Amino acid sequence: MALPGGDAPPEWIHLLPAGEFRGVDGRGPYTVADADRLILNSMQGKKRLVLDENHSTDLAQEKGGSAPAVGWIVELQSRQDGIWGRVDWNKRGKALMEDKSYEGVSPAFAAAGSDVTRILRASLTNVPNLTLTHLHSQEHGMNPSDIARRLGLPESTPQAELEAALDRAGEALQLHTQVVTIAGLSGSPTVEAIVTGLKAKTTSVETHAQQQITALNDKVKTLTENASRTAAEAAVKAASDNGAVITEDMRGELVNLHMQNPASAEKIISGLPKLGKTIERHTQRKPGASDVDTQVASLLGVSVDAMKKMRGDA
Structure with a gap:
């Protein structure tokens, strides 16, 4: 993307075009399916994204070289022509802009297949392009052996297998973002933190479910006991109404026995003497x-x- 003209450093820089786009060398296509989701994924857990020179964060720093920031992207915004970023320039960046040292911007992003899922950072460059590795520089992109090594594959891995591995990596990144959210975390937590968060969520759900089951069992038990006592009291009352001689002390014992063993209680009740007989x-x-x-x-x-x-x- 070309930098806006003018003497002062631009407040906003264009990071991604709208719709479907390809690199200068023809690689792609890429597209932003959900701009709001892309912005959320890009800024989640971060206050700013680095803006460096010629992808030094991805190329020089990995080999122990210098990779200073020239500014920080502190806000992303979806516009009709694509995604824009608001830059907080440092002294080095302002000097480069005033000196008109660069004329373009090259973002580094993650993608699942052709769908761009996350903007990682951006660079000032004079040879912007969109490459398979998502480092948008014609001359400073990662070579296949570097890509293979970072994916844990042999350096001699064929191009087709590298592309498939990159697609899987993009899908894994999306899954990672979702799992982090489910675990109640943010930013870039460690695997141990994610596992702990998921275990805590699972334990909480299991505990809540067990409490509900216990409460339901208690209700069923209470309803069953109440129904049994009602039936027992009705049987003893019916016997008393029919003339059976039942004292108050005997009434309670017969009710309790009827709740536990209705047949035995009915046998005893039927053998009681009756008034007037x-x-x-x-x-x-x-x-x-x-x-x-x-x-x-x-x-x-x-x-x-x-x-x-x-x-x-x-």
Whole structure:
């Protein structure tokens, strides 16, 4: 991208074009599917992105060389013609701009296939281009052996395999960003921090689920006990209403027994004596004696005839 004209350093620089674009050498195409998501991924966990010269952060610094910043990209903005970045220039950057040392900007970005997913940084350059390695410089891009080494592959890895590995790396970057968010973290946390965060989330979910299960079991138990007690109390009450002799102490014991063993409780209840029922004694009695006379004589401990004489009957 060409730098804006003028004597003062530009506040905003153009980083990515809108729509589908290719490098000067024909590599691509690339596209920004979701500008807002791209900006969020690029600035997540960071306050600023480095602006250097000729991709020195990616090329010189890795070999122990100097890679000073000339400014910092502190804000990204989506416009009709693409993504722009607001620059906080340092003294070195301002001097380079005043001296008109550079005429172009070359961003370094990550991509999943053709979709640009994250702007990593940008450089001042006089030979801007879009290359496979996303270092947009015609003369200072990574060579295939460097790419293979950084991907953990043999330096002799064929170009097609390198491209496939880069696609997988882009997908892994997207997954990494999502996992970091799920773990409740931000920035660039270590693998250990991500694992710890995920374990904490999992433990929290499991604990909450177990608490819900326990609470539900308690409710079921309470409802079952209440239903059992209601049925037991109804059975004892029905027996009492039908004349069974049941004391208050016996009532509580029968209810508890009925809750635990309904069959045994029903058997006991059915054998209880009932009020108003004649008690039959299997002994011979004289013909003509009424049941009442027989019962009264039995209570007095005398014969029916003796009772009648005491009563003055003929």
